Each structure stands twice: as C-alpha cells, then as structure tokens.
Amino acid sequence: MAEEVKRDIPEIVGFACSFCSFKASEMAGSLRMKYPEGITIIQVPCSSRVDPAFVIKALFEGADGVFVAGCHPGDCHFIKGNYYTRRKIAALKEMFKAFSMDKKIKLFWVSASEARRFVEKVEHMYKEIKEGSGNEGKKG
Structure with missing residues (x-):
C-alpha cells in the first residue's frame, strides 16, 4: 500500500453549467x-442541478473548497435555474457558518465568452483557501 503524500496544493471541486461556465473553462484552456x-471541474446541465449534498460530500471527503458556477441571472437556458441555485447555495453557506466553513463555498456567474473572468474567479478562490485555514471537515 502506497503511503499517502500530503500536498500543499488546495483541492477545489467546481460544478459548472454546461451552457455557460463549463464553456468558459474550455475557452480558457483553448486560449x-x-x-x-x-x-477539478464537473460539468452539470445547469447550476440548479447541483444538489447541496454534492457540495457537502466534496468538502467532507477532502476538498478544501467547492464552487458552483452558472449562467448570469436572467441568462439561464433553463429559465430560472440560477435563481434556484442562488437560494440553495445561500442556505448551504448559512448552515456552514456554524462550522466556520461557509467561506469554502463560492457561487459565481460566468458566461461562455468570459474565460478570463472564469480564471480570475477560480484563482481568487484558490488564493483565499491557500492563505486561509485548513478544511475543518477533512477526514484523517
């Protein structure tokens, strides 16, 4: 059995809607x-399809942070999906305040043409986590 190597690199899981945010991540790669x-970016049909349980599971299985990225409000291909997302993530962050883990969850809006914005949001989250404390929810 290989010994686990502890890394100094924050692990961040991102859920990105396939119509906007995931396209922005692909464009960033193309550019x-x-x-x-x-x-780690996981493509979802719409940001509203991200169940809060997915975020909780990612954090408690070792992710240092989780972001959900969706279309700008009013531009959702599923009409009101990002409005549902906003409410779900706000409630989840409120719940996680009790554990001082609310800052490990981010929500942002990025259109398909905003590759630079996507990269900036991800880099900002990465720096916040790297400079902040460890994930209290990590196992082991």
Whole structure:
C-alpha cells in the first residue's frame, strides 16, 4: 500500500453549467490561460442541478473548497435555474457558518465568452483557501 503524500496544493471541486461556465473553462484552456492545479471541474446541465449534498460530500471527503458556477441571472437556458441555485447555495453557506466553513463555498456567474473572468474567479478562490485555514471537515 502506497503511503499517502500530503500536498500543499488546495483541492477545489467546481460544478459548472454546461451552457455557460463549463464553456468558459474550455475557452480558457483553448486560449492557453492557466489556473492553479488542484482544480477539478464537473460539468452539470445547469447550476440548479447541483444538489447541496454534492457540495457537502466534496468538502467532507477532502476538498478544501467547492464552487458552483452558472449562467448570469436572467441568462439561464433553463429559465430560472440560477435563481434556484442562488437560494440553495445561500442556505448551504448559512448552515456552514456554524462550522466556520461557509467561506469554502463560492457561487459565481460566468458566461461562455468570459474565460478570463472564469480564471480570475477560480484563482481568487484558490488564493483565499491557500492563505486561509485548513478544511475543518477533512477526514484523517
């Protein structure tokens, strides 16, 4: 059994809607923009499809942070999906305040053409986590 190597790189899980945010992440790659390693992006049909349980599971299984990225309000391909997302994530962050983990959850809006904005948001979250405290919810 290989010994687990402790890394100094924050692990961040991101859920990105397929119509806007995920396209922005792909465009960033096509334009050879770089963002820190340790970021795992999961494509979802709409940001509203991200169940709060997915965020909780990611944090308690070792992610240092989780972001949900969706279309700008009013631009959702599923009409009101991002409004539902905003309410769900706000409630989840409020719940996580009790554990001082609310800052480990981010929500942001990015259109398909905003590759630079996507990279900036991810880099900002990465820096906040790297400079902040460890994830109290981490196992082991």
